[in-house]
Amino acid sequence: MKGLYPDLDSHTPVLQNKKAKTILVAEHSGFCHGVQKAVDKTLAVGEASDKPVYVLGQLIHNQQVIDHLNAKSIITVNSLDEVPQGGMCVIRTHGAPPEVVEEAESKGIEVSDATCPDVRLVQNKAIQLAEEGYTVVIVGKEEHPEIIGIKAYSQRVPGSKIVAINKVEEIAEKLKDAPRRRIGVVSQTTQMEENFFEMVKELSKVAKELKVFNTICPATYFRQSSALELAGKVDFMVVIGGKNSSNTTHLAEICLAQGTETIHVETYKELEGCEALQKADIVGVTAGASTPDWLIREALDYLQSL
Ligand code: SF4
Incomplete structure (x- = not known):
């Protein structure tokens, strides 16, 4: 956050x-x-290309950034079928299944890979566990694009068994058809620490051998811990970021779990008329990893103008 406001320092x-x-x-x-x-x-x-650039799925989970890219002819598509032959396609931060990249290349579509290195690390750890013969549990939401990619990569290992589990209550059902003796665990990069540790604890009751890679990315860890610390000091928390962003949603959940009244907004406009905000003496502000500076600046300007 340094640089957003010249005099802005930690807390x-x-x-x-x-x-x-x-x-x-x-x-x-x-x-x-x-x-x-x-x-x-x-x-x-986009700047180097003389034709439209396509991003397969949202580059990041922030609609305002997607709109900004769209205005520069960088278009979000849901399928390769929407990308013309000879076009340019960007793989988003969450990664994509290898089959998708291969299909793009076979269609003569140029691929630019923007997969985050921290996501690539999880893909590689999941492959490693599958190669070592573990049933691989990815702690995260089955339908999340990052999990879809991790699963697809590790499923290429012959004989592999890969399962995505988001909550401990799902363990029995999700593992009912899987070998449970040796379980290897990785996490969605933006998973809540508490949920990950809880999952590891419960899986240790199921498996005889458990191998765990804590793949929550450092950026997520630091954002979660500083949100928790700040929530303990204020009357009201404002969390800025996409409603479809896992990491932003988790920040709001962490602040609420701390017992601090919290609002999750995409833009400052959603703060207008918020009574709890009006009443608060000390307001905390945080934002997800996919929230650009200009949205945070707008919210701070609005709070200053109250
Ligand atoms: S939140 Fe972590 S994994 Fe996701 S893009 Fe940022 S650094 Fe990469």
């Missing part, structure tokens, strides 16, 4: 409005290195 009261409301900003919030790289790379590809 420094950055402003006091007419009602002497104090606003504190989480030490770690906003764009992570993976998202920043992906956005920079995609914009550079």
Whole structure:
């Protein structure tokens, strides 16, 4: 967050409005290195190309950034069928199944890979566990694009068994047809730590041998821990970011679990008329790893204007 406001430092009261409301900003919030790289790379590809560039699925889970890219003729598509032959296709931060990349190349579509290195690491760890003969459990949501990619890569290992489990209550059902003696575990990069540890604990009751890679990415860890710390100091938390963003949603859940009244907004406009915000003396602000600086700045400007 440094650089957004010149005088902004960790947990420094950055402003006091007419009602002497104090606003504190989480030490770690906003764009992570993976998202920043992906956005920079995609914009550079767009600038260098004389034809439209297509991104397979949302590059990052933030609609405002997607709209911004769209305005620069960088178009989000849901399927390769929407990309013309000879076109340019960007693989998003969450990665994509290898079959998709192969299909694109076979159709003469140029591929630019913006998969985050931290996601690539999880793909490789899942492959390793599958090759070592473990039943692989990915802690995360089955339908999340990152999980779809990790699963697809590790399923290429002959004889592999890969299962995505998001909640401990799902363990029995999800593992009912899988060998349970040796289980290997990885996590969706943006998983909540508490949920991951809970899952590992429960899986240790099921397996005779458990091998665990904590693949929650450092950016997620730092954003979660600073949101938790800040939520303990304020009356009200504002969490900014996509409603479809796992990491942003988890930040809101963490603040709520801390017992702090919290609102999750995509833009400052959703703060208008918020009574709890009006009443709060100290307001905390954080933002997910896919939230650009300009959306955070707008929210801070709005809070300052109250
Ligand atoms: S949240 Fe983590 S895994 Fe996701 S893009 Fe950022 S650094 Fe990469």
